[in-house]
Amino acid sequence: MKEIGKIWMNRKLVPFKDAKVHVLTHALHYSTSIFEGIRCYNTPNGSAIFRLPEHVDRFFNSAKLYSMKMQFSKKEISDAIIKTVKANGLKECYIRPLAYYGFGTMGLTPTPNKVDVSIACWEWAMGEGKAGKFSGARCKVSSWIKIDSRSQPMQAKAASNYANAALARVEALENGYDEAIMLNIHGKVAEGSAENIFVVKDGIIQTPPLSAGGLEGITRDSIIQIIEENGGFVIERDLERGDLYSADEIFMTGTAAEVKSVTQIDKVIIGNAKMGKITKELQKSFSDVTMGKDERFLPWLTFI
Ligand SMILES: Cc1ncc(COP(=O)(O)O)c(C=O)c1O
Structure with a gap:
């Protein structure tokens, strides 16, 4: 992966190298995160994200199943996804929204911790x-x-x-x-x-x-x-x-x-x-x- 571009973290677009989490992030220890995988295609009429509302719906449904209190609305996340793709100047890419229980109390119960959201995207190389x-x-x-x-x-x-x-x-x-x-x-x-x-x-x-x-x-x-x-x-x-x-x-x-x-x-x-x-x-x-x-x-x- 090329270490370039910007990653959206809780409303801020931060440079790739600064998109970090603390080692005591709850999700790192207990796997308490949910995510999406979305594609943006370079069509003859311009870049287009495939089935964006459906992916955002599934993202929120996944969060609900893990009792996550999202600080953002579906519209805010959809807009942030578009903003992140544009900010990275990619015509075609894979998009990875992630919501995770962050740093806070350490122990199994995730719910006292804030739910952080990030959105990254990267050039699509066919790979796996x-x-x-x-x-x-x-x-x-x-x-x-x-x-x-x-x-x-x-x-x-x-x-x-x-x-x-x-x-x-x-x-x-x-x-x-x-x-x-x-x-x-x-x-x-x-x-x-x-x-x-x-x-x-x-x-x-x-x-x-x-x-x-x-x-x-x-x-x-x-x-x-x-x-x-x-x-x-x-x-x-x-x-x-x-x-x-x-x-x-x-x-x-x-x-x-x-x-x-x-x-x-x-x-x-x-x-x-x-x-x-x-x-x-x-x-x-x-x-x-x-x-x-x-x-x-x-x-x-x-x-x-
Ligand atoms: C376990 C699993 N099943 C199925 C799929 C296919 O889902 P989708 O078509 O929404 O990418 C994926 C990919 O996201 C997956 O990880």
């Missing part, structure tokens, strides 16, 4: 989303079980969820794969370590219901709406490991990943080891939407 974008990602079904909504609210995009996801990701990478797929406590497919998952079998597109433990992905929702708008449909049903192995196509969705193809699960080759036809079409449709080329979805873009 690359595998699967052009060829196909090779995924390992993780031996780590997806944490469960009986333990933590899974619809919060909370830092604490990602320790589990990071264990799965590292296990997959250390075993020579690109990405992990996580099963829930009942053995049903939940999602990837940072993406939702779809399976195509005999032309039918299927995805696990949110009750399987995956995050309510904004890309997932976008893809479902794009499919429906184009006259198709998606079936939400519990999927098992065997459904992955026998799929004709598998793809994952996420803000970072966009639509990425999966061509191997464990040692099993999916389809003919190449990106499937439906995945390719959806990749193109999604790219048209984010680039403002599909009039029907222009309201999803906030031009800045």
Whole structure:
């Protein structure tokens, strides 16, 4: 990451090198933070943030689930996101709003502490989303079980969820794969370590219901709406490991990943080891939407 530009911290735009927190910040010790991942695209009509209101809504919902008292309104956060992107002069970037219990009392109970908010953005280099974008990602079904909504609210995009996801990701990478797929406590497919998952079998597109433990992905929702708008449909049903192995196509969705193809699960080759036809079409449709080329979805873009 280039150590340049400005980061928004509790209303102030501070230089990158000054965007610091105290070592006794509550969230550092107890993982009491929530965040968002948003993309700004360089469309032919200018830079546009993809589904900004939906991301801000999820940000506030995550905060609510952790009893965070936000010092800012949704409008203030939306405006701050736009301001931060502009201040950094980036046409295309990844945006990371973060809310965390800050420095105050030290002890498990976070609520006496102030909730601090920061917004950073950085140039989008494809990085970890690359595998699967052009060829196909090779995924390992993780031996780590997806944490469960009986333990933590899974619809919060909370830092604490990602320790589990990071264990799965590292296990997959250390075993020579690109990405992990996580099963829930009942053995049903939940999602990837940072993406939702779809399976195509005999032309039918299927995805696990949110009750399987995956995050309510904004890309997932976008893809479902794009499919429906184009006259198709998606079936939400519990999927098992065997459904992955026998799929004709598998793809994952996420803000970072966009639509990425999966061509191997464990040692099993999916389809003919190449990106499937439906995945390719959806990749193109999604790219048209984010680039403002599909009039029907222009309201999803906030031009800045
Ligand atoms: C665990 C997890 N699931 C799914 C997603 C996809 O969500 P979205 O499409 O909103 O980026 C993400 C990425 O944010 C994620 O971290």
